[in-house]
Amino acid sequence: MAMAELAAQPRNEKAVKAAIGALAAKFGNRLVTSQAVREQHGNTLTWIENQPPDAVVFPQTAEDVQDAVRICVQHRVPVIPYGTGTSLEGHINAPQGGVTLDFRDMNRVLAVHAEDLDCVVEPGVTRKQLNEYLRDQGLFFPIDPGADASIGGMTATRASGTNAVRYGTMKDNVLALKVVLASGELISTARRAKKSSAGYDLTRLFVGSEGTLGVITEITVKLHGIPEAISGGICPFPSVEAACNATIATIQSGIPVARIELFDELQVKACNAYSKLTLPESPLLFLEFHGTEAGVAEQSARFGEIAADLGGGPFTWTTNTEERNRLWQARHDAYWAVIGLRPGAKAFATDVCVPLSRLAECVTETQRDIAEHNMLAPIVGHVGDGNFHTSVLLDMNDPAEVATAKAFSERLVERALAMEGTCTGEHGVGQGKMKYLQAEHGEALAAMRAIKHALDPQDLMNPGKIVAF
Amino acid sequence: MAMAELAAQPRNEKAVKAAIGALAAKFGNRLVTSQAVREQHGNTLTWIENQPPDAVVFPQTAEDVQDAVRICVQHRVPVIPYGTGTSLEGHINAPQGGVTLDFRDMNRVLAVHAEDLDCVVEPGVTRKQLNEYLRDQGLFFPIDPGADASIGGMTATRASGTNAVRYGTMKDNVLALKVVLASGELISTARRAKKSSAGYDLTRLFVGSEGTLGVITEITVKLHGIPEAISGGICPFPSVEAACNATIATIQSGIPVARIELFDELQVKACNAYSKLTLPESPLLFLEFHGTEAGVAEQSARFGEIAADLGGGPFTWTTNTEERNRLWQARHDAYWAVIGLRPGAKAFATDVCVPLSRLAECVTETQRDIAEHNMLAPIVGHVGDGNFHTSVLLDMNDPAEVATAKAFSERLVERALAMEGTCTGEHGVGQGKMKYLQAEHGEALAAMRAIKHALDPQDLMNPGKIVAF
Numbered sequence: 039m040a041m042a043e044l045a046a047q048p049r050n051e052k053a054v055k056a057a058i059g060a061l062a063a064k065f066g067n068r069l070v071t072s073q074a075v076r077e078q079h080g081n082t083l084t085w086i087e088n089q090p091p092d093a094v095v096f097p098q099t100a101e102d103v104q105d106a107v108r109i110c111v112q113h114r115v116p117v118i119p120y121g122t123g124t125s126l127e128g129h130i131n132a133p134q135g136g137v138t139l140d141f142r143d144m145n146r147v148l149a150v151h152a153e154d155l156d157c158v159v160e161p162g163v164t165r166k167q168l169n170e171y172l173r174d175q176g177l178f179f180p181i182d183p184g185a186d187a188s189i190g191g192m193t194a195t196r197a198s199g200t201n202a203v204r205y206g207t208m209k210d211n212v213l214a215l216k217v218v219l220a221s222g223e224l225i226s227t228a229r230r231a232k233k234s235s236a237g238y239d240l241t242r243l244f245v246g247s248e249g250t251l252g253v254i255t256e257i258t259v260k261l262h263g264i265p266e267a268i269s270g271g272i273c274p275f276p277s278v279e280a281a282c283n284a285t286i287a288t289i290q291s292g293i294p295v296a297r298i299e300l301f302d303e304l305q306v307k308a309c310n311a312y313s314k315l316t317l318p319e320s321p322l323l324f325l326e327f328h329g330t331e332a333g334v335a336e337q338s339a340r341f342g343e344i345a346a347d348l349g350g351g352p353f354t355w356t357t358n359t360e361e362r363n364r365l366w367q368a369r370h371d372a373y374w375a376v377i378g379l380r381p382g383a384k385a386f387a388t389d390v391c392v393p394l395s396r397l398a399e400c401v402t403e404t405q406r407d408i409a410e411h412n413m414l415a416p417i418v419g420h421v422g423d424g425n426f427h428t429s430v431l432l433d434m435n436d437p438a439e440v441a442t443a444k445a446f447s448e449r450l451v452e453r454a455l456a457m458e459g460t461c462t463g464e465h466g467v468g469q470g471k472m473k474y475l476q477a478e479h480g481e482a483l484a485a486m487r488a489i490k491h492a493l494d495p496q497d498l499m500n501p502g503k504i505v506a507f
Numbered sequence: 508m509a510m511a512e513l514a515a516q517p518r519n520e521k522a523v524k525a526a527i528g529a530l531a532a533k534f535g536n537r538l539v540t541s542q543a544v545r546e547q548h549g550n551t552l553t554w555i556e557n558q559p560p561d562a563v564v565f566p567q568t569a570e571d572v573q574d575a576v577r578i579c580v581q582h583r584v585p586v587i588p589y590g591t592g593t594s595l596e597g598h599i600n601a602p603q604g605g606v607t608l609d610f611r612d613m614n615r616v617l618a619v620h621a622e623d624l625d626c627v628v629e630p631g632v633t634r635k636q637l638n639e640y641l642r643d644q645g646l647f648f649p650i651d652p653g654a655d656a657s658i659g660g661m662t663a664t665r666a667s668g669t670n671a672v673r674y675g676t677m678k679d680n681v682l683a684l685k686v687v688l689a690s691g692e693l694i695s696t697a698r699r700a701k702k703s704s705a706g707y708d709l710t711r712l713f714v715g716s717e718g719t720l721g722v723i724t725e726i727t728v729k730l731h732g733i734p735e736a737i738s739g740g741i742c743p744f745p746s747v748e749a750a751c752n753a754t755i756a757t758i759q760s761g762i763p764v765a766r767i768e769l770f771d772e773l774q775v776k777a778c779n780a781y782s783k784l785t786l787p788e789s790p791l792l793f794l795e796f797h798g799t800e801a802g803v804a805e806q807s808a809r810f811g812e813i814a815a816d817l818g819g820g821p822f823t824w825t826t827n828t829e830e831r832n833r834l835w836q837a838r839h840d841a842y843w844a845v846i847g848l849r850p851g852a853k854a855f856a857t858d859v860c861v862p863l864s865r866l867a868e869c870v871t872e873t874q875r876d877i878a879e880h881n882m883l884a885p886i887v888g889h890v891g892d893g894n895f896h897t898s899v900l901l902d903m904n905d906p907a908e909v910a911t912a913k914a915f916s917e918r919l920v921e922r923a924l925a926m927e928g929t930c931t932g933e934h935g936v937g938q939g940k941m942k943y944l945q946a947e948h949g950e951a952l953a954a955m956r957a958i959k960h961a962l963d964p965q966d967l968m969n970p971g972k973i974v975a976f
Contacts, residue, residue, distance in 0.1 A: 151862065151864060152759070153755050153759065153862075153863060153864035154862040154863050154864045155758065155759065155863075156862075195704055196703075196704040196708070197704075198702060202702065206679075207702050209708060209711070210675075210679065219954065223950050223953070224950070225948075225949070225950045225951040225954055226948070226949065226951060227951055228929075229924075229927050229928055229929050229947065230862045230927040230928075231860040231861055231862055231893055231894075231923075231927065231928045231929045231932065232860065232862070232863070232892045232893055232894075233667060233671065233676050233860055233892050233894060233929075233932050233933065234665075234860060234929035234931065234932060235664055235665040235666075235715055235858075235929075235931045235932065235933050235934060235935040235936065236929045236930055236931050236936055236940065236943075236944060236947055236948070237715070237936055237944055237948065237952070237955050237973050237974070238712060238715065238716055238720075238955045238958060238959075238973070239665070239678060239708075239711045239712060239714065239715055240951055240954060240955065242678070242708045242711030242712070243707060243708060243711070243712055243958075245708065246704055246706070246707065246708055247707055251707075262761070263759060263760065263761040265761060266761070286622050289624065290621070290622065290624065290732060291732065292731070292732040292734060292735070292798075294763070330805060330809075332801060332805055333802055333805065336799060336801055336802065389704075391700040391701065391702055391703060392700055393620065393622075393623040393625075393699045393700055393701070394622060394623050394624075394701070395620060395622035395623050423701045423702050424700055424701055425700075425701075425702060454700075455698075458698050458699040458700065459698055459699075459700045460697075460698050460700045460702075460703035460704075460705045461705055462703065462704045462705050463700065463702050463703060463704065464702065464704050465704060466704040467704065467705055467706055471705065474705075475705060475706055478698065478705055479694075479695070479705070479706060480694070480695065481692050481693070481694045482694040482695060482696055482709055483706070484692070485688065485694055485709060485962060486706050486707045486709065488961040488962060489707060489712075489958055489961055489962075490707075491961060492957040492958055492960065492961035493954060493957060493958075504706050504707070505706070
C-alpha cells in the first residue's frame with residue numbers, strides 16, 4: 039500500500055520554503071536539507087516506503103523546539119519528532135513533507151532522584167545509555183524494546199518489551215512530561231509526586247500519542263533498584279499451548295516473574311543456528327526472576343513444578359550472570375537469527391496482543407495460518423502479557439509474497455480483535471495500523487479525533503499518523 | 508467559601524422542567540424529585556455546602572444512561588453521576604442544578620475472567636461487594652479508599668488507598684471503560700488485552716475525570732490472586748522523620764511492601780482511645796507484606812533491620828489473621844477515632860502528596876504549622892507513595908475556626924506544590940481543589956480545558972468541577 043493515499047493536505051511549496059528560510063536563520067547548520075539526511079529520517083526499518091521530510095532540525099533545548107514548532111505552525115508546515123528511527127510502523131515518515139526534529143543532541147540525563155526512584159531525561163537519551171548512567175547507583179530502567187530506542191520515542195509509542203510483565207509498559211513508568219504543543223506553549227503534564235488526582239491525566243494522554251498531539255521535550259521516568267539476585271533459565275514444552283497454559287498458571291499463582299518469553303520451534307532453530315546454541319528444538323519459555331537469593335530460588339522452584347504439572351520441563355535455571363546473559367543475548371538477537379533463516383529477506387513484524395486466556399488459541403491458529411500459506415514466520419512472544427510477534431520473511435521484490443504477507447497480517451489482526459485483543463501491543467499505530475483503528479475502537483475513534491482537533495487544530499503535529507482528519 | 512461563585516451558567520427553569528417531564532415519561536418512579544432525596548444526593552460528607560440536583564434518576568442499563576444524557580443535553584441541563592456519595596471535595600454537588608444519575612441499581616458483576624485476572628462490573632458495585640464476590644475464587648481487588656466506595660466513583664476520582672504502594676491506584680487497575688459521552692454515544696475505551704499501543708489512552712483520560720467528560724457505565728478492572736501468606740505489624744519510631752526515612756529505605760531496597768502507613772502520635776492516641784488498644788504512643792508505621800510463607804518472613808525480617816538501623820523498633824509482626832485484622836481495623840477506624848478526640852466536631856480532610864524524599868520535611872513542617880495554630884489535627888499517611896492526610900477537627904459554627912482551617916489547608920497545598928507535589932493525591936479535585944489547579948498545572952490547565960471543550964462543548968457533564976469554562 040502506498041502511503042501517499044494518506045497525504046490528504048495539499049503541499050504548499052512556497053510555505054515550506056519560507057519555513058525553511060526562517061529555520062535556517064534561527065538554527066544555522068543545525069538545519070539540514072541534504073537528500074541523504076532527509077532520507078535517513080524517513081522510515082527505514084520496515085516495508086513501509088520512505089517518505090523523507092523537507093528538512094531536519096537538531097534542537098538543543100526545549101526553547102529550540104518551541105521556536106521550530108512556532109515557525110512551522112506559522113507556515114502551516116508539519117512537524118515530525120525523531121528519536122533513533124527504530125519504530126516499525128512508519129511513525130517517522132513525512133507523508134506531507136515537513137520538518138523533522140531530531141533529538142540526537144538532546145541526550146542529557148538532567149537529574150537522578152535516587153530516594154524517589156525517578157529520573158529526568160531529555161528525549162534523545164537511549165535506554166542503554168540511561169542504564170549505563172544509572173548502574174553505579176544500583177538503579178535501572180526496565181523497559182526494553184528490541185532496539186536501543188530513545189526514551190522520547192519509547193514514550194511516544196507507549197513501548198514495552200520483555201520486562202513488562204513485571205514492570206509494566208511506558209504508561210506505567212512515565213511520571214511526568216514536558217511537551218511543546220502546536221501553540222508553541224511548553225506544558226508540564228504532572229508533578230513528580232508518585233500519584234495525583236489533580237485533573238485529567240495528560241501524562242498518559244501523551245504517552246502513546248506518537249507526536250500527534252505535541253512534541254515531548256523532557257521525560258520523568260520511574261526507576262527500580264537492581265535486584266539483589268536474578269535467576270533465569272529455559273523450559274521446553276511439548277506444544278505452544280502447553281507453554282501458554284504454564285504462563286497462565288504462573289501469573290495466576292502470583293509468582294512475580296520478571297520475564298516470561300515464548301519461542302516457537304522455528305524461532306528456536308533460528309537461534310541455535312545464529313547464536314551457536316544447543317537449545318532443545320521445541321517450544322520454549324525463557325524466564326527470569328528478580329528478588330532476594332532465597333526469593334528467586336523459591337520462584338524458580340515453583341515455576342518448575344507448574345511446568346512439570348503441565349507436561350513441560352525440565353526447567354534448567356541459573357543465577358550465574360554469564361550463563362544468563364548468553365541466553366538473553368540469544369533472545370535479543372532473535373531478529374537477526376530470523377533474518378539468518380533466509381538471507382537477503384526482510385522481516386515483516388506483527389504485534390497483536392490478546393487476553394491471556396485466548397493466547398494459546400491465537401498463537402496456534404496463527405501457526406496453522408502460517409503453515410497453510412507456506413510462509414517462513416517464526417514466533418516470539420511476551421506471553422505474560424498476551425503479546426506476540428511473528429516475523430514474516432519476505433522478498434520485497436516479489437509482489438505475490440508481499441501480498442500474501444499483508445493478507446496474513448490482516449487475518450492476524452482480525453483474529454486478535456475477535457478475541458478482545460488489540461492490533462498493536464507495543465509497536466504503535468504510525469501509518470501501518472491506522473486502517474485497523476475503526477474496527478478496534480468503533481465510536482471511540484471519534485473521541486480520539488476530537489482530542490486531536492482540540493490540541494492540534496491545523497493537523498500539523500506528525501500528521502497522517504494514528505487519526506486522520 | 509460559598510460554591511455558588513462557580514455557578515457561572517444561568518439556570519433555565521423552563522428547560523429543567525421540560526427535561527424532568529421527559530425523564531419522568533421515560534423512567535416513571537425511577538425519577539425522584541423529593542427534596543429529601545435531592546438533598547441526600549448533594550454533597551454531605553464534608554464542609555462544602557449542600558447543592559442538591561433538581562431530580563435523581565436511577566438507571567438500570569447503559570441504554571438508560573444514554574437516554575437520560577440525551578434528554579438532559581437536549582434541554583441543556585447538567586448531568587451528575589453518583590456512586591455512594593463518599594467523595595470529599597463536592598464532586599456530586601449540583602451547583603447549577605441538573606439531574607443526578609444514581610448507580611444504585613447498576614450494581615452487577617458482569618463477568619469474572621479468572622485466567623486473565625480481570626473482571627467487568629457496573630459502576631454501582633462497591634469495593635467490598637466485589638471482594639465478597641471474588642473471595643471464593645482466590646482473587647481480590649486491591650484498591651481500598653477509606654469508604655466502601657463504588658467502583659464507578661473510585662474510577663472517576665482516580666482513587667487509591669493503603670495498598671497503592673504495591674498495587675497502584677485506579678489508573679493502574681482499570682483496563683477498559685464504557686462511557687456515555689455528551690453526544691449520547693456509548694464508547695469502549697479499550698479492549699481487554701493487558702497492554703495496547705493502539706492510539707490515545709482514553710481509559711486513563713476518563714480515570715480521574717470525575718464525570719466531567721462523560722458518564723462511566725462499565726468498568727473492567729484488574730484482579731490479583733489472594734496472597735498465599737500475609738504478615739503484618741507495627742513499628743514505633745522516635746520521630747516522624749525517622750519513620751519517613753525508614754519508608755524511603757524500605758522502598759529503595761526493593762522490599763515489595765504491600766502497605767506502609769504512618770500514624771503520628773496524636774493519631775495513635777486517638778486510636779488507642781477509640782479502638783481500646785495499647786499501641787506505643789509515638790509515631791508508628793503499620794506494615795503488611797504479601798507473598799509466600801518464606802517470602803513474607805524474609806520481608807518482615809529485612810524491614811525490621813532497616814527500622815532498627817534508623818532508630819526505630821522493635822518491629823512486632825504476625826501472620827495470625829485475627830491479630831492483623833484487629834490492627835487494620837484500627838487503621839480503617841482512624842476517621843472515627845479522630846472524631847472521638849472532639850465529639851461533635853467535623854473533620855476537614857487534606858490530601859497532599861509529595862516526592863518521597865520530601866515527605867519527612869513536609870510532614871514535619873505541617874505538624875509545626877498545626878501546633879502554631881493550636882489546631883487538633885492528627886496525621887495519617889500512605890507514606891510509601893508520599894501521600895498523607897491531616898484531619899482538622901472543626902466546629903463548623905465557629906467562623907474563626909473555619910477560617911483558620913482553610914488558611915492551614917492553603918498553606919499545606921502551597922508547601923506541597925513547592926516540593927514538586929500535588930494538591931490531591933487521591934481525593935480528587937471536585938469543587939474544593941479547583942482553585943489550586945492553575946498553580947499546580949500552569950499552562951497545562953488550558954490543555955485540560957481544551958479537552959473538556961472538545962468532549963463536552965456545552966459544559967453539561969458534571970459542570971463546575973475540575974475545570975471551569
